[in-house]
Amino acid sequence: MRRLLPVLLTPMLLAGCEKPLTAPTNPGVCWRMVEGMNGKPDFRPIAPNVDTLENCAVQLEGLRITSGLPVTGAFQGRFIYVTDQEIGAASGPKAQRYRVFTPEQRLEIQKGFQTLLDREKAGG
Secondary structure, X not given: OOOHHHHHHHHHHHHHHXXXXXXXXXXXXXXXXXXXXXXXXXXXXXXXXXXXXXXXHHHHHHHHHHHOOOEEEEEOOEEEEEOOOOEEEEXXXXXXXXXXXXXXXXXXXXXXXXXXXXHHHHOO
């Protein structure tokens, strides 16, 4: 049993040493989280020169609308979660989320994005 105990405890100890997921901190870059080649989360830039977390959240909402799937992104060290229900932000994956937009503000964003899509389809 003494020889078996280290073998059983090693995976738990290694999991405890795994570095927690952090959002990129590059100033002004809006990121989208994707599954990396190693199966772990990875961040890919979607927009440079973004001035606020709210503007990044709008970009991510556009991705959610076009894909129909929830989107997780990041801006200057904060995570942004975009789902059908809400757009929230947090300092980490396990941290408490706060709402970025009221439901009314989000509806305006969705209407604006739909207007852009309609114009693009019409060729203008």
